Amino acid sequence: MTSKKNYDVIIMGAGSTGSSIAFHLAKKGYTNVLVIDRSCAGCGQTSRSSALIRLHYTNDVIRDMAVYSWRFWKERFQDETGCEYSIFTKTGIGFAGPEEGREAMEYVVKDLKRRNIDVELYDAEEFKKTVFKHIDTEGISVVAWEPESGYGDPNTIVQSFLGYARKEGVEVLEYTPIRSLIKEDNRIVGIKTDKGIFKADYYIDALGVWANDLLKPIGAELPIEIGLEEVLFLRNPDNKDVVPPGWADLSLGFYSRPEGSSYTLVGGLGAEFRDIPPEPGEYSSPPVDVVVKRSEPYTKRFPGMTDASPHSVWIGFFDITPDWQPIIGFDHRVENLIHMVGLSGHGFKLAPAYGDVVSDIVIYGEAKNFNVSGFTLERFTKEESRHSAYKYGIIG
Numbered sequence: 485m486t487s488k489k490n491y492d493v494i495i496m497g498a499g500s501t502g503s504s505i506a507f508h509l510a511k512k513g514y515t516n517v518l519v520i521d522r523s524c525a526g527c528g529q530t531s532r533s534s535a536l537i538r539l540h541y542t543n544d545v546i547r548d549m550a551v552y553s554w555r556f557w558k559e560r561f562q563d564e565t566g567c568e569y570s571i572f573t574k575t576g577i578g579f580a581g582p583e584e585g586r587e588a589m590e591y592v593v594k595d596l597k598r599r600n601i602d603v604e605l606y607d608a609e610e611f612k613k614t615v616f617k618h619i620d621t622e623g624i625s626v627v628a629w630e631p632e633s634g635y636g637d638p639n640t641i642v643q644s645f646l647g648y649a650r651k652e653g654v655e656v657l658e659y660t661p662i663r664s665l666i667k668e669d670n671r672i673v674g675i676k677t678d679k680g681i682f683k684a685d686y687y688i689d690a691l692g693v694w695a696n697d698l699l700k701p702i703g704a705e706l707p708i709e710i711g712l713e714e715v716l717f718l719r720n721p722d723n724k725d726v727v728p729p730g731w732a733d734l735s736l737g738f739y740s741r742p743e744g745s746s747y748t749l750v751g752g753l754g755a756e757f758r759d760i761p762p763e764p765g766e767y768s769s770p771p772v773d774v775v776v777k778r779s780e781p782y783t784k785r786f787p788g789m790t791d792a793s794p795h796s797v798w799i800g801f802f803d804i805t806p807d808w809q810p811i812i813g814f815d816h817r818v819e820n821l822i823h824m825v826g827l828s829g830h831g832f833k834l835a836p837a838y839g840d841v842v843s844d845i846v847i848y849g850e851a852k853n854f855n856v857s858g859f860t861l862e863r864f865t866k867e868e869s870r871h872s873a874y875k876y877g878i879i880g
């Protein structure tokens with residue numbers, strides 16, 4: 485346990501976001517840092533992430549961050565953290581939509597090609613002929629195909645980021661809930677815990693769905709709604725040829741990906757709003773309504789998966805902003821509070837960029853590599869929206 489009480493930075497929350505910020509600060513030589521979590525590191529919503537790592541974002545700045553992060557996961561993560569194995573599994577990911585989505589898809593694919601990334605735009609029938617034949621293309625006319633995308637391993641990334649940060653001198657305090665924030669005038673002057681009060685120059689909000697529990701009492705509530713996401717795990721049928729690659733279906737409103745060689749997971753592109761505590765969890769006997777809700781559209785698109793059997797259901801929660809994009813940067817009401825929150829169900833893949841951005845904000849007062857000026861909390865006071873070009877904000 486730490487004996488210190490004063491730091492340059494306190495990172496509140498040790499999920500994919502907080503751990504990446506700690507790693508990036510440490511890489512940049514900034515180590516008088518405390519990371520604090522009420523539970524074990526990575527045991528928040530990160531633990532239930534479907535962890536798709538992909539590039540397809542219609543927002544230019546988020547796409548810049550997706551490209552940076554995609555390359556980081558694939559090319560830099562192992563070397564830079566010292567992790568013994570790759571956390572990336574390639575599955576290929578297709579984004580399929582109706583004709584209305586074509587213009588946005590063309591725009592994104594053209595931009596990714598310009599960056600020398602292997603991506604392709606197919607008419608749906610052509611995709612069926614040349615990439616994956618076990619598909620029913622009803623309702624889709626275009627597929628943006630990312631053959632080099634896939635998914636990551638959330639637990640390993642959190643442990644590796646924090647492992648590196650610890651080695652450099654960053655302190656990590658788990659199982660220590662922050663009970664309250666102490667605010668004087670317009671600054672936070674400490675966090676109250678059962679192990680005492682800890683103080684810092686800067687406080688970073690990487691609290692995900694729990695942010696408002698601490699922010700509301702100090703009058704700094706955020707426009708975040710908490711949405712429930714249920715992910716169905718299916719045991720793959722014996723015929724592995726029919727198992728589809730990663731998929732996001734803008735027509736039928738679901739996403740899916742293989743999980744290793746034996747399972748497939750299927751989630752929804754929206755979220756549900758129910759008044760229950762946002763604790764991530766699992767049903768080992770999958771509820772029938774969830775099985776039906778997830779498998780109906782999925783097997784409609786991929787009829788070969790009708791023989792897949794339900795295995796389990798994970799539940800997790802999204803911290804959703806009005807435009808389904810993150811809140812990044814200083815809070816205009818509390819001068820030493822920096823937000824990296826409101827990740828709206830698509831924040832795992834972007835963790836490397838988020839860590840780079842927030843560490844620069846701490847060190848230089850602004851992000852050096854990405855223009856995140858449009859993602860401050862203040863945008864909501866001006867009713868500016870950064871919503872995806874698609875109806876599903878989670879696609880970005």
Ligand SMILES: Cc1cc2nc3c(=O)[nH]c(=O)nc-3n(C[C@H](O)[C@H](O)[C@H](O)COP(=O)(O)OP(=O)(O)OC[C@H]3O[C@@H](n4cnc5c(N)ncnc54)[C@H](O)[C@@H]3O)c2cc1C
Nearest residue numbers: 497499501522528529530533534536662692800831832833
């Ligand atoms: C089911 C599901 C599927 C998803 N799929 C994808 C995907 O495919 N691709 C993708 O990019 N993203 C995906 N996401 C989103 C992504 O996983 C999240 O945006 C991201 O992992 C959130 O990380 P975080 O660190 O911000 O939050 P969390 O992991 O929730 O971390 C917040 C931390 O704060 C701690 N905390 C809270 N209150 C306190 C307190 N009072 N004191 C101390 N600590 C506290 C918590 O214990 C927690 O560890 C998915 C999310 C879910 C739920």
